[in-house]
Amino acid sequence: MSIVTHLFTLIGAAVGSAFAWKLLQPEFIQRSPSRFLASAEKGRDGRPPVALVTGASAGIGVAFARQLARAGYDLVLVARRKDRLDALAASLRQQHTIEAHALPADLANADDIERVAGVAADVSEAGRLDLLINNAGFGTVGKYADLPFQSQLDMLHVHVTATMRLTKAALPGMLRRGRGGIINVASTAGWYPLPGNATYSATKRYLINFSESLQAELDGSGVCVQVLCPGFTYSEFHDREPYRASGFRRERLPAFMWQTAEEVAEASLNALGREVVCIPGVHNRAIALIGNFTPRALVNAAWQRISPV
Ligand SMILES: NC(=O)c1ccc[n+]([C@@H]2O[C@H](COP(=O)([O-])OP(=O)(O)OC[C@H]3O[C@@H](n4cnc5c(N)ncnc54)[C@H](OP(=O)(O)O)[C@@H]3O)[C@@H](O)[C@H]2O)c1
Numbered sequence: 594m595s596i597v598t599h600l601f602t603l604i605g606a607a608v609g610s611a612f613a614w615k616l617l618q619p620e621f622i623q624r625s626p627s628r629f630l631a632s633a634e635k636g637r638d639g640r641p642p643v644a645l646v647t648g649a650s651a652g653i654g655v656a657f658a659r660q661l662a663r664a665g666y667d668l669v670l671v672a673r674r675k676d677r678l679d680a681l682a683a684s685l686r687q688q689h690t691i692e693a694h695a696l697p698a699d700l701a702n703a704d705d706i707e708r709v710a711g712v713a714a715d716v717s718e719a720g721r722l723d724l725l726i727n728n729a730g731f732g733t734v735g736k737y738a739d740l741p742f743q744s745q746l747d748m749l750h751v752h753v754t755a756t757m758r759l760t761k762a763a764l765p766g767m768l769r770r771g772r773g774g775i776i777n778v779a780s781t782a783g784w785y786p787l788p789g790n791a792t793y794s795a796t797k798r799y800l801i802n803f804s805e806s807l808q809a810e811l812d813g814s815g816v817c818v819q820v821l822c823p824g825f826t827y828s829e830f831h832d833r834e835p836y837r838a839s840g841f842r843r844e845r846l847p848a849f850m851w852q853t854a855e856e857v858a859e860a861s862l863n864a865l866g867r868e869v870v871c872i873p874g875v876h877n878r879a880i881a882l883i884g885n886f887t888p889r890a891l892v893n894a895a896w897q898r899i900s901p902v
Contacts, residue, residue, distance in 0.1 A: 629724065629774060630862045633665035636721060641691060643721045645669040645713055645763075647700060647755065648729030650677035652828025653778065656858035657726050658685065658693075667692040669716065671709055672729060673699050700729050700755040701747035709755075710762035717766025717773075725763045727756040727800075728778040734835040737791045745792040752796035760807070764816070771815035774865045777804045781824045781877050785884035785892045789900060797822075801870070808869045817866040823857045824877035825850050849876060 628634070633641050644661045648654035650672035658668055662685040670678045670693060678695030685693045696712060698705040716722040729751050733744050756777050767773030782790060783797030804820035811818060831841055843851065852874055860873035872878045884892055 624863065624867075627863045627865055627867060629865045630660065630664060630859070633661075633723070640721065641665050641667050642723030643667045643669060643716050644724035644726065645671065645709075645716065645722065645759070646726040646728060647671040647709070647759070648778075649681065650674045652830060653823065653826060653854045653857050654726070654728045655681060656854035657728060657862070660855070660858050660862060661724070662689045662691050662693065665689065665691060666724065667721075669694050669696050669712060671696045671698050671700070673697060701750045703750075703754075706750070706755050706758050710758045713759050714762040714766070717763045720766060720770050722763055722766055722773065724774045724776070725759055726776045726778070727759055728776070729755065730778060730830075731833060732790065732793050732830060732835065734789065734839040734841070736789060748792050749796055753799050756800060756803070767816045768811075768814055773816045774819070775804075775807075775816070776819045776821055776861055776865060778821045778823070779804075781822050781872065781881050781884075783822060784881040785887075785896075786889060788893055788897060805869055817869075819861065819865050819869060819871050821857070821861045822870065822872045822877070822881060823852065824872075824874060824880060826852050826854055826857050828854050852877075 625631075635641055644657075644666045646654050646657050646661070646668065649658050649668075649670035651674075654670075654672065658670055658681060662668060668682070668685065668691065670682055672678055675695060675697040678697060682693035682695045685691060696709060698709045700706055700709070713722060713725060731748065731751065733740055733748065737745065760775055760777075763773070763775065767775075777800045779797040779800035780793070782794045783799075783801045785794070787794035801820050801822070804818050808818040825843075825846060827843075830836070831843060857873050861871050864871040872881050
């Protein structure tokens with residue numbers, strides 16, 4: 594073998610190993626629970642830290658709230674459905690010795706975003722906001738040209754504007770304290786273009802770039818940022834109207850493609866402070882990585898063929 598062949602073999606082996614490491618490492622390396630999953634450290638005033646979770650009336654948001662309550666966090670729970678938030682807050686207060694408050698808000702609405710940002714800023718200024726989880730989100734089904742513009746604008750506000758505003762509100766207090774975590778919930782859909790879900794995939798891409806850039810700006814500050822990119826997850830997401838009306842059926846996708854909301858929330862909390870990009874599940878990491886390196890025309894053509902809607 595010539596020296597050039599040896600060189601290419603070495604480079605191939607190194608790239609292959611790095612790829613395999615990236616795919617497998619979080620599942621197969623046993624780690625002690627991160628500080629966000631272990632029991633919450635009380636502040637100097639003896640009070641537990643606070644986590645503010647948006648989209649806490651269903652799915653992944655509820656899973657985050659339950660796991661954080663178990664760890665001893667006080668909670669501020671945000672979503673539109675007040676009855677759901679009240680019921681969750683009451684049950685978490687009863688099961689764990691924590692405070693949990695419902696903060697009903699429509700994050701597509703500018704006034705509501707400001708109201709929630711005000712609460713986030715106050716709790717953060719008081720030195721108690723340890724965790725902000727920007728999780729609220731929804732999908733639509735159909736071509737951008739055919740969808741009502743308002744639905745796409747609402748999505749932009751819920752996914753992007755609310756995340757930007759709440760992050761801005763939370764940061765000064767966290768930075769002063771030199772401690773805190775921010776999780777922005779994106780999706781594997783942010784790793785490639787998705788015809789039929791153009792705004793969804795674009796807003797989730799925003800969250801990936803925003804979070805990675807922000808973490809680089811915050812390095813050494815004690816505040817950590819994570820972008821969580823789940824794949825298909827059991828929640829109410831695919832039960833909502835646009836998916837129901839489109840005839841979406843979970844069984845059309847193989848069972849291994851689905852994760853529970855609890856698995857996703859646990860992977861995220863465990864990775865916070867350790868990995869900026871958290872993609873739970875080997876299959877999802879493979880999808881994201883391959884999607885990132887494959888020519889766009891091929892990704893588009895493949896998606897049109899396998900899209901479950
Ligand atoms: N499930 C999946 O397969 C999947 C995959 C990748 C990424 N994700 C992402 O994961 C996040 C959580 O979704 P999920 O799967 O848990 O779905 P879900 O069960 O439908 O929960 C979505 C949450 O977002 C809240 N929400 C939606 N619109 C809102 C608005 N205008 N204002 C305030 N809250 C709003 C909902 O509460 P209300 O309706 O009470 O307001 C609910 O609490 C989303 O960002 C989603 O994009 C999900």
